[in-house]
Amino acid sequence: MLIYISRRILQMLPTVLGVILITFILFNVVGGSPAAMTLGRHVTPQALEEFDEQRGFNKPLFFGWWTKTRALDDEAFRKTPGAESVEQGFIRMTNGAYTVPLAFSLRPNTTYRLEIEYRMADGASVFPNIGKNALEFSKDWKKTELIFQGLEKTSAKDLVFKVDGTLEVRELQLRRKMANPLDSQLVFFLKQIARFDFGMSSSLNQPVSGLLLKGMGPSLFLMIPVFFLELFLAIGIALICAFMRNTLVDRFFVVLAVALMSINYLVWIIAGQYVLSFKMGWFPVWGFASWGYLLLPVLIGVISGLGSNVRFYRTIMLDEMYKDYVRTAFAKGVSKSGVLFKHVLKNAMIPIVTNVITAIPFLYTGSLLLESFFGIPGLGYLAVNAVNSSDVDVIRAEVFIGAVLFVIFNLITDLCYAWLDPRVKLE
């Protein structure tokens, strides 16, 4: 058994790695830095850079020496004061000093690289404030790299071109050198996970792990009763259906189940809140002050999930009903209820257990809608608010933890199989 467990745990690892990779690809590679989205338009690039620094977004994605800096946007040089902007997307500078403004001072003791694509029909050009770098004469477009230190004394908030002749620049990119090429966003993310630190919520300005811990309680208070009530009700009704198969009662429940499934979750909530809380005044409308506030959300949670569960369990039980052992049991003269409770229910346990255990991780994320409608400060509420304020760290943490819990509970399901059904071989 121990060997089986440890082997299953090993099998779990690729999935966890996959989850890490997918969340990383989704949020870091595709999404990119949410700084501009979160902080809004009217902030300085310095504030954006600090935001990125805190969340590791200013590092290379996977691996690399060079990374972008917000000190000079790749397009910003086109607005160099005094330079003549030419149609084909390059700027022309003739005889004089030109200043490309940087958004903020470069970091001291850090190496920077300036990539220039230029041509210079005549004359020469130097950068007096970033060392002794000079551009070579070149008639055709040419790319060159200038390496320099962002020193303290380079109060150099700006890049100065000193041009003697005509210099045309088509591309200008400033990159910062990392002290360690492995210091990437991926490693930063992995380190965070290892420390159980899920970053800072940008909208609430609190550590995400704290928010998650705080939200877990209310979510569980809501979801655990929903979970158990639904489980017992659904299995109970499914048993009744299986027991009275093809009678009016069975038909009634089947139709009811499909109808319940087809009513949108939103409608249950809105109608429940309006009719039962507002019109009848049976339940409080909004808030999380005492257990009374949980009654209506729990009720709605149970009803909205009941349909699909009843259908699912009924199908499982009917599936068993056609098996040989049931026929044998009937032939032996076992009563209908005896067959149902002793034989069928026991054998239907495996799919039921799978369904039940794999539903547990979803308890943790709570119910997005129930919580935001009834003002229950759980994880669902947190997630909805985070999506609305593009709070990436919160969503990423919830997605990640939800997935890991799912993987863990899958493992538990497998172990339950082995425990419930001796036929499951522990090879």
Added chain:
Amino acid sequence: MNSPKSKVQSPKSEEAGRSLWADAWAQLRRSRLAMACLFVVLVYTAMAVYGEAVYRVCRIKDITPSYQKQNLEEQYLAPSLPSRHPMGTDGLGRDVFQRLLQGTRIAFQVGIITSLIAIPIGVILGCIAGYFGGKTDDFIVWLYSTFASIPGLLFILAIAMVVGKGLLGVYLGIGLTTWVGLCRLIRGEVIKHKSRPYVMAARALGLGPFRIMFRHILPNVFHIVIVSFTLRFPAAISTEVFMSFLGIGVQGEPSWGVMISNARLRLWHGVWWEMTFVTLAIFGIVLAFNLLGDALRDALDPRLKTGEV
């Protein structure tokens, strides 16, 4: 598990006289409920097509469509039958019926486009995994079990958040997360079919693996795709309603979710009609598709169980 019934749906045999599809259609025709559902679906489709036409025409002619036209003198008109607004008007005097039709259009768009994203992914990956086996299979199984372990709704919301508010986020969010079930089913079926004589014959004739997969095996497992489509359509619609309601879905157009969100606060002031009609519309289409999907599944493949698709 391999019940004798399953042999019926293997290669389409001419001697049997009727193909699987003809058989299934005959069975479907016998069920009055299924035909009623099919009719309902067709009515909704017509509504969606009409909505699309109105939308297009208004865009080409560059006029404000009637579902956006505000008329502050006709705020909150209650529904009455022989009138210009059979379903009443909303808080800005816009006609609820016209908005409902536009909602149908958007719901169908979401259902179809998300299927166009998810079904090819599921089918292609499922076929490749099942047919080639080995390392390829391991990789694809790893990929889908990873996707399956991420909580669905949160995953969809996360994708939508990254892509940005709007329909594109809805399409990608739903489309990229809901292919797993289909992929799993197709993979299982392809594994079963791989060792059947007709596949071996095709291989002996020297046909390439992709030709065998998509020309020979796929038609034999295509009923899974059909059933899966019918069952995922209502789910996609419900998810869209939910997302639009939260404000990260459709922007500036009358989707059902947006309408519910607007109608919700007015409900408290006794304006019941917008809410009621939208609710009924959603209920109707979801119910019809769910029942139709069940009937199709029974007709096409009795072995597929609830909860697997």
